Amino acid sequence: MTATPSSIVEECHASSELPIRADLTAAHAHVWEKLAAPGTWWNSSERLAIAEIVGAALDDPDPIPPWESASSSGRVASNALLSSELQDAVYRLAVHAGTLTEEWYSKMRDATGITPQQWVEVIEVAISVASVFRFSQLAGIERPAFPAAIKGDPSRQGQPSKPAKHHWVPVVHLEDMTPELAPFYDGLPALPPVIRALSSVPSAMDTLATLSSAQYIPTREMVDLNWTRGTLTRRQIEFVAGRLSAHRECFY
């Protein structure tokens, strides 16, 4: 019997015999299901090709400098589904995200011909892989294998995204909320820019919300500065978050 994307994750977590929270296992299983399926702008084979590059980049023991080409230096396996320029962009996003600039983004889009929404979906794939792989590595458990692709076409469902003041990519402003974004926007007076960043692709918002709730803090608990699951205190959570972000040289 073929393993399902969920079962691949569930088996890795269960075989560790560690007390991994059920909601965390469910969140990682959810994004693995999505990874195998057609997305909004990329089909599943393309999504998995992006995922393979992210995985290779995260595994690279001696990453090439940000200005070098990963595809021409043999750091990523040859893949006809993605242009070499896009492969280079995915590699750089995976290992050198802190070096990206608006000029780089503009040149990358010219070179690859991708839309901002396609780039947002690339980021969604990258964060799925980075979350699942890095958790496995830190926890010391077996890493889930990539799932098999599920055939089908991307939904190509657009959103009323507009140029944004605080992002390179367009976003959907609160007043333009659509039914697809309601689960993430409803009842909130404002959204932090980093949460709104993926709003042109609601499925990417779903990935962010699912992972963030299980890995960090549920969105609606964010205002509680003493929130805890009974393990880490809020201060310990923020300390770990800040230290990792500093290592990644992420100003935001």
Add this chain to the structure above:
Amino acid sequence: MMLRASSSANDLQVDLSLVMGEAGENEAVEHALELADLVDTSVSDLGSLAAARSALVEATDSATMLDAAAVVANFEMMTRIADGTGTCHPSERLESMAEMTTSMGLDQFVSARS
């Protein structure tokens, strides 16, 4: 920064240099040393990651270690979202953070967009 906010909410002082420099025991952040070692080794010394993981489990428990691993995974996500989309803070927030970002050298990051 949420570490500062969550400490202030409990009338605790936290030296924010703890986030970037040597981590020692701190009133505001219990087991800062073990938590920092887990993060640091996962980024730059994978050969020592297992020892850091064990030290954190010994100081706390497996569930706490797993939650710390999950927080790291989450910020591997958030940093790529912020830097991949060019997300920046609104100007009023940047102003309120200015002293901290300068003193910690965060304004020297390539990603310090405005």
